[in-house]
Amino acid sequence: MKSLIRIFGEIGSTLILLVRAASYLPTLPRQFGRFVEQCYLIGYTTLPIVAILSFFIGSVLALQAGYSMENFGAKQFIGTLVGLSMARELGPVMVAILLAGRVGSAMTAELASMKVYQEIDALETMNIPPARMLVMPRLAATLVMVPVLAIIADLVGWFGGAIVSKYTDLIAIDPPAYFSALRRFMTFHDVMNGLIKAEIFGFAVVLVCCNIGLNTRGGPREIGAAVTRAVVVSLILILVLDYFVTRALM
Amino acid sequence: MTTPVNTATPTPVTAAQTAAVAVSIEDLSKSFGAVEVLKHVSFNVEPGEIFVLMGPSGSGKSVLLKHIVGLELPTSGRVLVDGRDAASAENRAQVRMALVFQAGALFNSLSVYDNLALYPREHRITNEAGIREKVMRALQILSLETAAKKFPSELSGGMKKRVAIARSLVMEPQLMLYDEPTSELDPVMGATISEIIATLKEEYHVTSIVVSHDRDLALGIADRVGILMSGKLIHLGPVAELRQPADPRIQEFLNPKIDLKNPRFKQLET
Numbered sequence: 001m002k003s004l005i006r007i008f009g010e011i012g013s014t015l016i017l018l019v020r021a022a023s024y025l026p027t028l029p030r031q032f033g034r035f036v037e038q039c040y041l042i043g044y045t046t047l048p049i050v051a052i053l054s055f056f057i058g059s060v061l062a063l064q065a066g067y068s069m070e071n072f073g074a075k076q077f078i079g080t081l082v083g084l085s086m087a088r089e090l091g092p093v094m095v096a097i098l099l100a101g102r103v104g105s106a107m108t109a110e111l112a113s114m115k116v117y118q119e120i121d122a123l124e125t126m127n128i129p130p131a132r133m134l135v136m137p138r139l140a141a142t143l144v145m146v147p148v149l150a151i152i153a154d155l156v157g158w159f160g161g162a163i164v165s166k167y168t169d170l171i172a173i174d175p176p177a178y179f180s181a182l183r184r185f186m187t188f189h190d191v192m193n194g195l196i197k198a199e200i201f202g203f204a205v206v207l208v209c210c211n212i213g214l215n216t217r218g219g220p221r222e223i224g225a226a227v228t229r230a231v232v233v234s235l236i237l238i239l240v241l242d243y244f245v246t247r248a249l250m
Numbered sequence: 251m252t253t254p255v256n257t258a259t260p261t262p263v264t265a266a267q268t269a270a271v272a273v274s275i276e277d278l279s280k281s282f283g284a285v286e287v288l289k290h291v292s293f294n295v296e297p298g299e300i301f302v303l304m305g306p307s308g309s310g311k312s313v314l315l316k317h318i319v320g321l322e323l324p325t326s327g328r329v330l331v332d333g334r335d336a337a338s339a340e341n342r343a344q345v346r347m348a349l350v351f352q353a354g355a356l357f358n359s360l361s362v363y364d365n366l367a368l369y370p371r372e373h374r375i376t377n378e379a380g381i382r383e384k385v386m387r388a389l390q391i392l393s394l395e396t397a398a399k400k401f402p403s404e405l406s407g408g409m410k411k412r413v414a415i416a417r418s419l420v421m422e423p424q425l426m427l428y429d430e431p432t433s434e435l436d437p438v439m440g441a442t443i444s445e446i447i448a449t450l451k452e453e454y455h456v457t458s459i460v461v462s463h464d465r466d467l468a469l470g471i472a473d474r475v476g477i478l479m480s481g482k483l484i485h486l487g488p489v490a491e492l493r494q495p496a497d498p499r500i501q502e503f504l505n506p507k508i509d510l511k512n513p514r515f516k517q518l519e520t
Contacts, residue, residue, distance in 0.1 A: 030374075118355035125319045125349045126421065127342045128372045 014211045020131035021139055021207075031137050038141030042103050042206075043148060050098055054153040057090055058082055058160030066164075066171035075171055079181030082161035087186065087194045091153040093242060095146060096201030100234035104209035107138060108230035111213025112223040120214065135210045139203065146202035147195045154194065158182060193249050200245055205234045270297035270457040271332035271345055271424045273318060278327035280313055287313050289481040290327070295474075300451050300458045302468040302489075305478035306503060311461040312352070314478070315427050318459065319349050331425060345425060348418030352430040354410040356402040362389070362413050363398040366420045388416040392446065408439040415446060419454075426450065428460040432467055440464060444471050465504050468492065477503070 028035060061082045069075045111134060114120050123130050158179075165173040212230040216222050273295040280288040287310045295301040305311050316322040317329045320337035329336040332345050356365050366385040370376060376384070389395050392412045402410060411431060418426060428447060432440035444464075448471040451458050462468065468475050468489060475492055477485040477500055485491075485500055495501050 114357075117358075118351050118353065119357055121316075121321055122349070122351060122355040122357070124321060125347060126369050126372070128368070133372065 010211070010215075013215060014207060017131060017135060017211050017214070018207055020129065021135040024129070024132035024136045025140070027132055028136065028140055031133070034133070034137040035140055038138050039145050041106075042099070042138075042141050043145035046098060046102055046145075046149060047152065049102065050095060050149050050153050051156045053094055053098065054086070054091065054156040055160035057094060058086055058157030059164040061085055061090070061157070062161035062164040062171065063168060066168060070170060075173065076177065077181055077185075078161065078165055078171060078173060079158075079178040080185040083158055083182035083186045084190060086157035086161075087154050087190050088197075089194070089242075089246075091150050091157060092194045092198035092201060093238060095149045095153050095198050096205055096238045097235065099142075099146065099149075099202050100205045100209070100231055100238065104205045104234050105227050105231050107206065108209045108213040108216075108227045109223060111210060112216035112226040115214060115216045116219060116223055130214060135207075135214075138206055138210060142202050142206045143199065146198050150195050150198035151191075154191065196249065197242070197245050201238050201241060204237055204241060208233055208237060269424055270455050272297050273425065273457065273459065274330040274333075275314070275317075276328050276330065278314070278317060278329060279325050280310070280317065280322065281325045287481050288317075291478070291481070291483045292327075293476055293483060293486050295457060295459055297457055298451070298455050299473045300448065300460065300471055301474050301476065302460045302462060302472035303476045303478060304463055304465075304468055304503070306463060309478045310481045311478055312429050315349065315429055315459065315461050318425075318427060319347055346421050346423045347425045347427065348421045348423040349427045350411070350414045350418055350429065350431055352433060354402070354414040356410060356413055356417070358402050360401075361398070362394065362400050362402070362405070365402070365413065366417050369417070369421050384420050388419040391419065392416045407434050408436075408442070411435065411439075411443055412446070415443075415450075419450065422454075423456055426456045426458045428458065428462070430462055431460065432462060432464045437466075440467065441470075443467075447471055463503075479503075 062078055065078045065081045066075055069078060069081075111120075111130075114134075120130050123133065162175045162178045165171045165178045166175055209230040212226050212233065216226040275291055275293050278288055278291045279286065291310075291314065293301075303311050303314065313322060317324060318331065318336055320342065323337055331341055331347065334341040334344065356362075357368065360368065363385055366388055367381050370381045370384060375381070386395065386398075389398055392415060394409065394412055394416055397405065397409060397413065402413070405413065415428075415431075426447075431443050431447065435443065444467045447458060447460060447467075450456060451471075460467065460472070469492065472489040474487060475485070475489050476483055479499060485495070485497060492500070492504065495504065
């Protein structure tokens with residue numbers, strides 16, 4: 001019962017934080033420096049790992065598809081399979097998971113540390129709302145950078161699939177044929193579908209990580225515990241949201 | 251080495267900026283779960299007064315201070331600042347309150363200059379040139395000009411406390427609150443901080459509430475002293491009354507004798 005109350009309490013505090021942060025959106029122009037800094041942290045520093053993972057996910061997808069589809073003569077559709085999988089599912093989910101592990105954990109650690117060492121209290125006594133200075137720029141940067149990361153993940157994943165398709169003897173499909181199959185059955189709607197999912201997952205991850213960080217109490221040990229909890233809650237949230245958002249977008 | 255307060259430099263701020271406020275604690279109680287930290291505490295602090303709240307560690311002093319700045323809400327009773335509820339948004343908007351935290355609570359990712367400039371920048375009090383003037387004046391008052399570009403991690407404990415006071419000063423507060431300002435400092439630096447608090451009161455006519463267990467600080471600068479023990483206010487009066495206290499608990503707290511033949515921890519065991 002206590003756990004249930006705690007879960008509802010956390011959902012409530014997360015929603016309150018969302019409303020507060022959203023109410024400070026008009027202050028974004030004068031917090032442009034913070035917004036750009038967060039764009040750099042969320043976008044630029046995450047880009048290399050997104051690119052590497054996307055490349056190999058696209059490659060493995062092509063490899064597995066080639067192995068399975070070769071048996072019933074459907075390997076010309078490998079491009080379609082890799083394209084749709086990356087755009088609709090793997091791209092957005094992978095970006096969100098990386099965001100939770102790399103950016104979300106760092107945000108929780110920073111905010112939890114500020115809370116434990118009374119920097120958040122100092123802001124409040126100065127009548128500077130933490131939701132305005134610390135949360136809103138992060139959420140705004142997430143909204144801008146996550147779709148960019150998702151598009152890059154899609155493109156690199158498709159490219160990885162194309163390379164493997166060409167240079168694996170079992171598959172041996174040239175890039176023009178691969179991309180022709182990719183284009184034939186893929187629509188703009190499929191890509192948009194994936195971008196919307198990535199946007200929702202990324203936003204939820206950053207919001208949850210900020211909320212857990214800002215509500216940390218105790219000492220250094222609790223900072224570590226908060227980071228672990230933020231990542232675990234984010235991963236669960238991504239997968240739960242994935243089902244419901246996919247259903248809603250069908 | 252002491253770093254005296256530079257009292258010659260500050261340009262006096264206007265009377266409107268320094269309208270000191272009164273604080274009224276009315277039957278304040280606070281519990282965290284089953285633990286009652288504050289028990290029906292009542293007292294008033296007059297505008298422009300230095301009020302020192304003393305008491306042993308864990309007696310509820312810092313919790314009381316957090317109620318005055320609105321960081322904690324009372325379980326019962328109320329805290330009024332200038333006649334308004336301390337935690338109300340109206341009070342935060344109307345009264346400039348500054349709290350000097352025990353550990354400084356400086357923003358570690360910002361330089362000393364940016365720590366001080368944060369408040370005027372966020373509240374858009376003046377342009378960047380005006381902010382610079384305010385910040386440099388506050389740093390000058392506390393003899394910290396050379397530390398402007400440093401980060402908190404590069405400062406000593408005493409400097410961190412002085413930067414925290416300077417950061418509060420930039421706010422041109424009507425009410426200054428200090429949480430253990432002399433803890434973890436050597437006696438000379440402790441005396442320096444006490445001098446700074448007294449000087450700021452003289453120069454800026456702010457109301458000051460100092461939470462401390464430093465007897466020298468209380469006897470040296472307080473107008474009145476309250477003593478909190480186990481969440482109860484057991485003494486309230488002018489500082490002169492503390493020189494020869496009648497209450498044995500206060501005598502013990504202010505002048506603890508080291509008794510090697512019959513140590514306290516052994517008395518506690520029995």
